[in-house]
Amino acid sequence: MFERIVIAVDGSPRSERTIPVGVDLAQRYGAEVSVVHVREYERYEGDDVDLGPPIPADLLVERVVSTFRDAGLSATGTVRRVSPGRTAEVIVDLAEESKAELIIMGTRGMSEIRSLLLGGVATKVVNRAPCPVLLVR
Numbered sequence: 001m002f003e004r005i006v007i008a009v010d011g012s013p014r015s016e017r018t019i020p021v022g023v024d025l026a027q028r029y030g031a032e033v034s035v036v037h038v039r040e041y042e043r044y045e046g047d048d049v050d051l052g053p054p055i056p057a058d059l060l061v062e063r064v065v066s067t068f069r070d071a072g073l074s075a076t077g078t079v080r081r082v083s084p085g086r087t088a089e090v091i092v093d094l095a096e097e098s099k100a101e102l103i104i105m106g107t108r109g110m111s112e113i114r115s116l117l118l119g120g121v122a123t124k125v126v127n128r129a130p131c132p133v134l135l136v137r
Helices: 018-029 057-070 087-097 112-118 121-128
Strands: 004-008 032-044 047-050 075-082 102-106 133-136
Touching: 004 018, 004 087, 018 032, 018 057, 018 102, 018 133, 032 057, 032 087, 057 075, 075 087, 087 102, 087 121, 102 121, 121 133
Parallel strands: 004 032, 004 102, 032 075, 102 133
Antiparallel strands: 032 047
């Protein structure tokens, strides 16, 4: 059913909850896993300003990929740098490129109304994804 799964991580506690769910589903279906962290950067006075969490992006992805590999699963990881506001677009693009059959990601816990008004990343991914999206709270 799910031969290829994309797991989007951002280092937040909600994002961490996606990992055991992803391991379970990948084991059940023998799926290949692509872990992605989309890191937003802003140009400011000639320098890139990292808008992501304090953990280095490469270490975050490496740790998550290791978790999947330790569970006996095939997993790769990537970090994509984008300008603010393009995170959802990049997650969807990666899912299309890898022919993913499922995207797993966390939510920030916004209320439904606030998410609809502000257009959170999870909402944008759900609306644009070429495959089912599993949101883990």
